[in-house]
């Protein structure tokens with residue numbers, strides 16, 4: 001079997017009214033065709049600021065290196081693409097391209113062998129995939145609105161919920177200048193989390209995403225106050241991802257459990273976090289850190305340290321399905337992130353909807369990723385700059 005084409009599709013998904021989402025969020029799906037008529041699909045989305053267009057252009061260029069190769073040699077293809085782009089920094093852009101290709105190759109292999117990906121990895125260790133809820137607060141602005149929304153999502157069967165209560169920092173991820181927050185913004189965040197805790201009771205896990213928005217003293221102050229007052233389950237990305245020294249400095253001063261990793265890439269980035277005891281949870285992203293092949297290696301590495309993985313998941317259907325296969329197979333798995341407001345967006349490009357059952361994802365029965373892309377819908381909703 002030979003690869004005949006590798007195509008990227010940038011689409012406009014159906015997204016909710018989340019504070020994360022702005023007009024320039026798209027998803028990039030990757031489709032690999034072969035000379036035997038079997039195709040595999042994956043995802044290389046990258047948001048925000050049209051990151052998905054950047055990765056799609058990259059995949060169009062990488063296609064030349066893949067046409068004619070045997071798609072069953074996933075590991076060899078992974079290393080070829082990775083080493084081809086070492087001078088682009090190895091981690092980040094090259095691994096985002098690799099991720100969609102790698103996921104598509106695993107989907108293809110599953111279809112050829114008529115097995116789900118988790119079976120190819122060595123079989124399942126659980127019957128379904130535990131989830132935690134993000135994106136349950138669309139449109140919420142006040143502590144009361146957050147408290148009401150939290151109550152509803154718990155009533156739907158969730159027991160672990162995540163939010164970033166520091167609304168002053170919107171748009172999240174991209175606004176770091178001095179790492180500070182105003183006293184008013186800080187107090188608003190405390191009030192939101194406190195209202196949510198009161199609303200959901202003491203047996204629900206509340207995870208806080210700081211989106212790497214803070215300097216060390218600010219992150220220490222916020223995390224300790226939230227841990228002390230509201231018993232938060234983790235404080236995620238306390239500082240920007242570039243400085244492990246800053247992360248260690250934070251780690252030595254906080255009482256809150258720490259989660260990092262959505263902006264770390266490959267086993268080499270996570271090795272430092274694990275060896276230096278910088279986190280209680282790691283959260284690699286299957287569409288950024290190198291696909292299913294790499295996520296499995298990162299998971300196995302973290303198992304050596306008895307640190308759970310909890311994959312970052314804030315993009316499309318390929319991401320959640322690929323992460324779910326890892327969740328079925330990997331023993332040291334906490335929960336897969338799940339953005340409630342993205343469910344229509346996941347399903348609009350699939351031939352059948354993903355089966356969410358409260359705080360679980362029930363794995364589809366089909367081979368490969370388990371559900372196929374609906375190419376007609378994909379082409380219908382291509383982004384206007386990608387037609």
Ligand SMILES: [Mg+2]
Nearest residue numbers: 209211236262
């Ligand atoms: Mg995050």
